[in-house]
Every structure is written in C-alpha cells, then in structure tokens.
Amino acid sequence: MISYQLSPHQQQVKDIVHWFAENEMRPISLEADKIGRVPDDWLEKVNSLGITLSTATFGESDHEHMDSAASGKENERKGERQGNRLAVIAAEELGWGDAAIALTLPGPGLGGPPIQAIGTPEQKRRFLSIFNRDEPPRWGAYALTEPEAGSDVAGIQTTARKVEGGYVLNGQKIFITNGKRASWVVVFATIDRRMGRSGHRAFVVEKGTPGFSCPRLAHKMGLRASETAELVFEDCFVPDENLLGGEAYYENRQSGPSGFRVAMQTFDNTRPIIAAMAVGIARAAYESTLDMVRRDYPKRGRPFQLAAGTLANIEQEIQSARLLTWEAAWRADIGRPNAKEAAMCKAYAGKMVVDVCAKCLELFGTAGLDGQWVEKWYRDAKIFDIFEGTNQIQHLIIARHLYAPFGVRV
Amino acid sequence: MISFQPTDEETAFITLAKTLAEEVLRPAARSSEEERQAAREWTIKANELGFAALELPERWGGMEMTLISQAQILEALSNGDLALVQGLPGPGDAASFMRLAPENQAFAAYRRTGEGGQWPTVAFLNACDPGVSQSINITGASFENGYVIKGISRPVKMAAFAAYLLLAAPGPDGKTRLFWLDKEQTRWRAIPGDYRLGLLASGWARVQFDDLTVTKDAVVAEGRDADRLLSRALARLRVLEAAKEVGLMTAALSYATEYTATRRAFGQELAKFQGVSFQMADMAVAVQAARLLVWRAASALDREEPEAPGLSLDALSRAHRSLRLVTDSAVQLLGGHGYVQDHPVEKWMRDAAAQIALNGGEQDLLLRRGEQLLTEERETVS
Numbered sequence: 001m002i003s004y005q006l007s008p009h010q011q012q013v014k015d016i017v018h019w020f021a022e023n024e025m026r027p028i029s030l031e032a033d034k035i036g037r038v039p040d041d042w043l044e045k046v047n048s049l050g051i052t053l054s055t056a057t058f059g060e061s062d063h064e065h066m067d068s069a070a071s072g073k074e075n076e077r078k079g080e081r082q083g084n085r086l087a088v089i090a091a092e093e094l095g096w097g098d099a100a101i102a103l104t105l106p107g108p109g110l111g112g113p114p115i116q117a118i119g120t121p122e123q124k125r126r127f128l129s130i131f132n133r134d135e136p137p138r139w140g141a142y143a144l145t146e147p148e149a150g151s152d153v154a155g156i157q158t159t160a161r162k163v164e165g166g167y168v169l170n171g172q173k174i175f176i177t178n179g180k181r182a183s184w185v186v187v188f189a190t191i192d193r194r195m196g197r198s199g200h201r202a203f204v205v206e207k208g209t210p211g212f213s214c215p216r217l218a219h220k221m222g223l224r225a226s227e228t229a230e231l232v233f234e235d236c237f238v239p240d241e242n243l244l245g246g247e248a249y250y251e252n253r254q255s256g257p258s259g260f261r262v263a264m265q266t267f268d269n270t271r272p273i274i275a276a277m278a279v280g281i282a283r284a285a286y287e288s289t290l291d292m293v294r295r296d297y298p299k300r301g302r303p304f305q306l307a308a309g310t311l312a313n314i315e316q317e318i319q320s321a322r323l324l325t326w327e328a329a330w331r332a333d334i335g336r337p338n339a340k341e342a343a344m345c346k347a348y349a350g351k352m353v354v355d356v357c358a359k360c361l362e363l364f365g366t367a368g369l370d371g372q373w374v375e376k377w378y379r380d381a382k383i384f385d386i387f388e389g390t391n392q393i394q395h396l397i398i399a400r401h402l403y404a405p406f407g408v409r410v
Numbered sequence: 411m412i413s414f415q416p417t418d419e420e421t422a423f424i425t426l427a428k429t430l431a432e433e434v435l436r437p438a439a440r441s442s443e444e445e446r447q448a449a450r451e452w453t454i455k456a457n458e459l460g461f462a463a464l465e466l467p468e469r470w471g472g473m474e475m476t477l478i479s480q481a482q483i484l485e486a487l488s489n490g491d492l493a494l495v496q497g498l499p500g501p502g503d504a505a506s507f508m509r510l511a512p513e514n515q516a517f518a519a520y521r522r523t524g525e526g527g528q529w530p531t532v533a534f535l536n537a538c539d540p541g542v543s544q545s546i547n548i549t550g551a552s553f554e555n556g557y558v559i560k561g562i563s564r565p566v567k568m569a570a571f572a573a574y575l576l577l578a579a580p581g582p583d584g585k586t587r588l589f590w591l592d593k594e595q596t597r598w599r600a601i602p603g604d605y606r607l608g609l610l611a612s613g614w615a616r617v618q619f620d621d622l623t624v625t626k627d628a629v630v631a632e633g634r635d636a637d638r639l640l641s642r643a644l645a646r647l648r649v650l651e652a653a654k655e656v657g658l659m660t661a662a663l664s665y666a667t668e669y670t671a672t673r674r675a676f677g678q679e680l681a682k683f684q685g686v687s688f689q690m691a692d693m694a695v696a697v698q699a700a701r702l703l704v705w706r707a708a709s710a711l712d713r714e715e716p717e718a719p720g721l722s723l724d725a726l727s728r729a730h731r732s733l734r735l736v737t738d739s740a741v742q743l744l745g746g747h748g749y750v751q752d753h754p755v756e757k758w759m760r761d762a763a764a765q766i767a768l769n770g771g772e773q774d775l776l777l778r779r780g781e782q783l784l785t786e787e788r789e790t791v792s
Contacts (some may be wrong), residue, residue, distance in 0.1 A: 308780025406671035
C-alpha cells in the first residue's frame with residue numbers, strides 16, 4: 001500500500017543520523033568552511049566510531065532483518081530490501097548537518113556503488129573491506145569528469161591501452177571529490193575512442209600507483225570543506241585484477257555499452273542520495289529562517305504576509321523534492337528501473353535547494369550575510385544543481401524516458 | 411514503511427476507472443460540454459459501479475473508501491474528463507460532511523432517499539471562506555425564531571441541478587452555521603448564468619436566497635461543532651479536488667507527449683528540439699510532484715495525523731500550480747492546433763482555469779499554510 005510512514009528501523013536511522021548531524025557536524029560546520037577542510041582529528045574520531053559515507057552503511061544488515069522481524073509487523077516483509085530508502089533518509093540528515101562534511105566522511109563514497117554493482121568478489125573484498133573503524137580513516141573516490149567531458153560522459157578522453165598483465169592509463173580527471181586523499185579511485189577510461197561507449201572501462205586505481213598524481217585542489221564557491229581534486233594519469237599501469245568486473249564482465253557484454261553502463265547505473269543509485277542531501281540543506285535553511293521570522297518579524301502586516309506565503313512555498317517545495325527522492329529510492333529497492341525517477345528527483349531537488357536558499361537569504365536580508373549558516377547553505381546549494389549530472393542532463397534523461405514508448409530518441 | 415505501491419484492490423479499481431475514462435468519459439467530453447450536462451451513460455455507469463458514493467459511509471450504502479484510494483480512482487476518472495467528474499450527480503462535496511457526521515439528523519431524509527443507490531444531487535456553498543467574498547447575509551437571533559437568509563452567491567458547482575444545498579455561512583453572531591436546505595421545502599433558487607470558460611458540464615449556477623427562513627431542523631451544526639466539521643470536511647475536499655487535478659494534468663501531459671513525438675517540423679519530430687523535450691520533462695516532474703503531495707496529504711488524513719490539514723493545503727496549492735503549467739504548456743506545444751477544438755487540450759486549459767477558480771487560488775492556499783507554519787496553529791483532524 002502507499003505509505004509515507006517510516007518503519008521503526010527507518011525512524012531509528014533518521015534519529016541517529018540526525019543526532020550526529022546536530023551534535024557532531026553542526027558545531028564544526030562554519031569553521032570547516034572557513035579553513036577549507038574538515039579537521040583531521042574530527043575525521044579520526046568519527047572513523048573510530050564506525051561512521052562512514054557509503055550507500056552500504058545504511059543498507060541490508062542482519063540487524064535490519066532482526067529489527068523487522070522483531071517488530072512483528074506484516075507490512076515490513078522480512079527480507080524486503082530498503083537500503084536505498086535508508087540511504088536517502090540518512091543523506092537528508094547529513095545534508096541538514098553539513099553537506100561538505102558529509103561528503104568528506106570516511107568511506108568509499110561515490111566509488112562504492114560501481115564496485116558493489118559489478119566488482120568481482122575479490123575486488124569487493126580488496127577495496128571495500130579497508131574501511132574499518134580499527135584502521136585510520138580511508139576514502140574511495142569516483143573519477144568520471146574530464147576537462148572536455150563533463151555532462152557528455154560518452155566523450156571521455158582518458159585512454160586505457162592494453163599491455164601485458166594490465167592496462168596503461170593516460171588522461172586527466174577533474175572535480176573529483178576526495179580524489180587526493182582516496183585510497184583508491186574508480187576511473188573511467190576508453191580502450192578505443194572509436195568504439196564510443198562500448199569502449200569504456202572502469203578501473204580501480206590505487207593511491208601511490210606510479211603515474212597517478214593529484215597536482216591541484218579546486219577552490220570553490222561552496223562546499224569548501226570538501227576536497228575537490230584534479231587527477232592526472234601519465235603512463236599509469238593498472239593490473240588486470242583492477243579492471244572493475246574483470247575481463248569476463250566486458251566479454252559477456254560485447255554488444256552493450258559496458259563501462260558507460262556502469263557509470264550510468266551508478267548515477268541511478270547516487271542521484272537520489274545527492275537529491276536527498278539537497279533536501280537536507282533546504283530543510284536546514286527553511287528551519288533556520290522559520291525560527292528567525294517567528295522571532296524577528298512583525299506578527300501582522302505586509303512583511304508577515306510575504307514571509308508566510310514564501311515559507312509555505314518553501315515547505316511545499318521541500319516536501320515535493322523529498323517525496324520524489326523517496327520514490328526513486330523505493331523503486332531501486334524493489335528492483336524496478338528508476339533512471340527516470342532518479343533524474344526527476346535530482347533535477348527537482350537541485351533546482352529547489354538553490355531557490356529555497358535564495359528565498360531564505362531574502363527573508364534574512366543583510367543579516368544573513370554576517371556569520372550565518374544561511375549564506376553558506378546558499379553557496380553550498382548551487383553545486384547540487386550541477387554535479388552528478390546537471391539539471392539539463394536530468395531533463396534530457398527524463399525526456400528520453402517520456403519518448404521511449406514512441407520510439408523517438410531525443 | 412515508505413512505499414508507493416497501490417494495493418491490489420486499488421489497482422483493480424484504478425483499472426476499472428481508466429477503462430471508463432477512456433471508453434466513456436473522453437468520448438463524451440465535447441458533447442457534454444455543449445449540452446451543459448454530464449452524459450447519461452457516464453452517470454448511469456458511475457452509479458452502477460459506485461463511483462458516486464466513494465466517500466459516503468458504508469452504513470449508508472456507500473463505499474467509505476480511504477482518501478488514498480479515492481485519490482487514485484478520481485485521478486484515473488478525471489484523466490477522461492474533469493468536467494464530467496465534477497458534473498456527476500449525487501452527494502458531491504457534501505459526501506465528506508456525511509462521511510464525518512453520518513448520524514446527523516439533518517441528513518436523515520437524504521439518507522433514506524438514497525438507500526436505493528440513486529443519490530439526489532447536492533451542491534455545497536461555502537460562504538465562510540475568508541478568501542471569497544459572498545453577498546449572503548444571515549439574520550435572526552435564535553433557533554426559536556429561525557434564521558433569515560438573503561443574498562446571492564458566487565457561481566457554485568452543481569447548483570443548477572441540485573435538489574439540496576449544503577450551506578456554510580456565518581450567522582448573525584459571527585459563528586459558523588451549516589444548513590441543509592431541501593429545494594422543495596425551502597425557497598432557494600439556482601440562477602443560470604453565461605458560463606463559457608470551463609467545467610461546463612458541472613451545473614454552474616448562482617444560488618439566490620430571497621429572505622429564506624430556515625428552522626432548527628435545517629441546521630447541521632453550529633458554532634464550534636460547525637467549525638470543526640467544516641474544517642475536517644474541507645481538508646478532505648482539498649485532497650479530492652487536488653487528485654482530480656492530477657488526473658487532468660496527466661491527460662494533458664500524455665496528449666502533448668504523443669503529439670510532440672509524432673508531429674514533425676524542420677525535418678524531425680518536435681520532441682527532438684530541446685525547447686520542446688525539456689518543457690515536457692518539466693511538465694512530467696510537475697505532475698509527479700503534485701501526485702506525491704496529494705498522496706501524502708491523503709495518507710496523513712487517513713491516519714488522522716496532526717499535520718494533515720496543512721498538508722492538504724500544500725497538496726491543493728501545488729496541484730493548482732502544476733495544473734496551470736501543464737495545461738498551458740500542452741496548448742503551447744501543440745501550437746495553433748492546441749488552440750482549436752480539433753484537439754482536447756484547449757478544453758483542458760479552460761477546465762483547469764475554472765477548476766482553480768472553484769477551489770481557491772494557489773496564493774490564498776499558500777498564505778493560509780504559511781500562517782499555520784508561523785503561528786504553529788493546526789486545524790482539527792479528528
């Protein structure tokens with residue numbers, strides 16, 4: 001049945017993550033933005049608590065099944081996957097706390113989904129088992145974008161030349177979250193540019209690999225505490241065992257889009273998470289503004305009326321974005337295609353968070369410029385309309401799905 | 411558990427409603443508009459299948475469906491034609507009041523009349539709506555002396571065909587009164603008008619009261635009881651109306667999608683121009699956002715959540731916004747073809763405008779919601 005009620009387990013995850021966001025992230029939020037990084041001692045502390053950024057963190061677990069079974073509720077069918085729903089619930093709270101810090105939490109990050117999706121058992125063990133509270137904090141990263149291939153993912157120029165025992169990578173990647181600090185990076189490259197998408201391959205490149213370097217970190221409008229790296233691959237040898245999925249995966253899909261498909265499937269899982277973070281930022285701005293208007297605005301007259309209408313519109317927009325996000329996650333959980341819904345929620349939430357933060361800034365007036373979170377949230381928000389596929393790319397995906405039944409490719 | 415999966419029972423009803431929308435409602439839309447009345451085939455089938463009694467209590471012989479089920483069914487039906495759904499004879503909006511106060515004596519005669527399954531038509535006039543000025547005046551000091559109602563209303567849906575009128579109006583003391591007015595026994599009149607915009611099959615008429623005297627028997631509720639009943643019913647009605655709007659916008663979206671996928675210009679399908687396909691994407695997102703907010707409000711009202719009335723304001727204002735965007739865009743994307751009656755989109759744009767006028771403007775709904783948020787006041791839900 002259609003339901004918007006959080007299950008006890010979902011509510012528990014929401015409450016725990018919210019507590020963390022409020023008591024651990026918010027206190028360092030403005031300082032981290034100011035210094036342009038998340039303090040190392042803080043990262044070590046949260047790592048020792050076992051807190052990581054991974055879609056798997058909130059996914060299936062024995063605990064979850066026990067919880068569901070213990071509740072005795074028929075509608076919480078034992079074994080029903082809910083990892084994506086849990087992930088978006090948690091991501092909203094992390095976004096509410098601080099999106100830049102959230103993206104810097106130790107863990108595989110956006111590099112996790114492709115390894116989980118097509119990695120061999122050996123690769124999953126090697127690359128995903130390193131994230132451990134008893135070890136120093138570690139990160140994974142996902143490297144797709146290039147200077148000449150942003151939205152046009154199919155046009156990546158980084159090459160992977162087959163040699164004895166592996167591949168040699170040459171090329172450049174930009175805008176890579178946690179790219180410098182990562183223990184490994186999932187890198188997309190082409191074995192032959194003439195093959196188009198079917199020539200794409202995904203490799204796991206480990207930190208310290210000769211020929212792999214990070215010459216520069218970007219300085220940004222917002223999300224300043226989050227590391228955004230430029231990566232360079234110069235005759236970088238990657239062994240066969242680091243080809244994601246192994247040779248067999250690609251041999252079995254000679255007619256398919258291979259590595260391109262991996263990249264796209266990753267987006268179907270990660271876009272709802274990014275959208276949920278945007279919802280979290282918007283909610284933070286809304287709650288802060290609502291408190292301020294209640295406290296500082298006159299209780300009647302034109303300013304009150306204007307604020308009332310604006311806040312109602314904001315609240316509605318946040319609700320809409322959240323529900324679109326939940327729907328995309330729900331479809332992924334029950335195994336239905338969700339590319340259109342993932343694009344919808346990302347397009348909507350990315351635009352919504354910018355609009356919401358702008359309106360909140362307007363309601364604050366110049367008071368919002370001086371040491372207030374709201375100006376930071378506005379700066380942070382804009383990237384959510386760009387990364388993981390720009391708003392325009394999301395529109396293209398939605399349109400393609402609308403016209404697919406008519407055999408029209410747009 | 412968060413889920414977007416309809417139940418099997420809902421799926422069966424939706425399938426039935428879709429078939430009816432496709433085979434009966436859509437083909438009858440134009441002729442019903444010309445005749446200013448719902449097609450007979452539709453009203454007969456709706457009664458047979460129980461679509462006129464979705465909201466009525468079971469003990470009355472109604473379906474007493476949850477709002478989340480009704481929302482999906484009404485969306486499917488309105489996809490056929492919203493004007494015909496609005497023009498369906500029966501209890502109409504008053505059903506929500508009957509659902510909430512099934513034992514109210516004022517409704518007893520109506521209940522008996524409809525026991526055979528043929529529910530006479532009721533129009534609902536809300537003269538308490540602060541966003542809508544009505545020149546209706548109620549005088550008289552007490553039940554003993556009765557009330558005297560005079561004045562003329564704004565246009566009301568189904569007033570032209572109604573045998574009964576449910577009137578919500580402030581009494582002489584400013585307190586809300588709900589009156590049940592049998593047309594045969596009282597002297598209210600339906601005044602025809604010159605209606606050309608939309609929902610033309612839904613019996614638009616103004617209601618005139620010529621010093622109408624009403625007695626205690628006609629009072630459904632007064633004072634706080636009336637406020638509570640009105641508030642609860644209006645929350646339900648907002649959701650039901652918003653669901654109908656989702657049906658209409660879905661029709662416009664589907665039609666525009668097919669048209670732009672097949673119509674060619676400059677040597678290729680319209681869909682291949684990003685100015686077109688991106689607009690279609692915006693329309694699709696607007697429809698889905700509205701639908702999910704309607705479901706959210708419906709689900710909350712079914713569960714009697716404290717936030718439910720506020721969510722119903724959200725749902726209806728969002729539905730208004732999406733409806734305006736989608737129906738206007740559909741006409742735009744068809745170009746000149748959208749403007750002429752060879753295609754249904756011009757009618758849908760007109761129906762949409764009338765529907766929004768009928769149910770309170772987006773800005774008024776937003777403002778009310780905003781005032782709730784700022785003052786933390788909540789309407790009654792149970």
